[in-house]
Amino acid sequence: MTPTGMDDAAFKACCAATYGSDLASLVMGPNFHPGGRELTRRLARMACVRPGERVLDIASGRGACTWPALDATGPTGSVLADSVYPY
Numbered sequence: 898m899t900p901t902g903m904d905d906a907a908f909k910a911c912c913a914a915t916y917g918s919d920l921a922s923l924v925m926g927p928n929f930h931p932g933g934r935e936l937t938r939r940l941a942r943m944a945c946v947r948p949g950e951r952v953l954d955i956a957s958g959r960g961a962c963t964w965p966a967l968d969a970t971g972p973t974g975s976v977l978a979d980s981v982y983p984y
Contacts, residue, residue: 913981917958937962941969954978 903911915921946952948971954963957978966976 909981922959937965938969941966946970947974949973952976956980 941952946966946969948969950970951974952966952970954960954966954976957963957980960978963976963978967974970976
């Protein structure tokens, strides 16, 4: 049970629907976390993601972190992105 009184599954579904809405994109832009793509690129560098490697992007949403990870892995690597919201 979450602090809102919703069960976990309902809360996750609500969050996914909110983040996936056109209104959220309009208000917050393409990135829903502080630092945006530059922070993601920095994280990939710190994690030493190199061309040819595989990356798992959990809770990928609309892929704001997926694309920089793909850049880091290059054409010989891969990124598997997973999200609870069906885009």
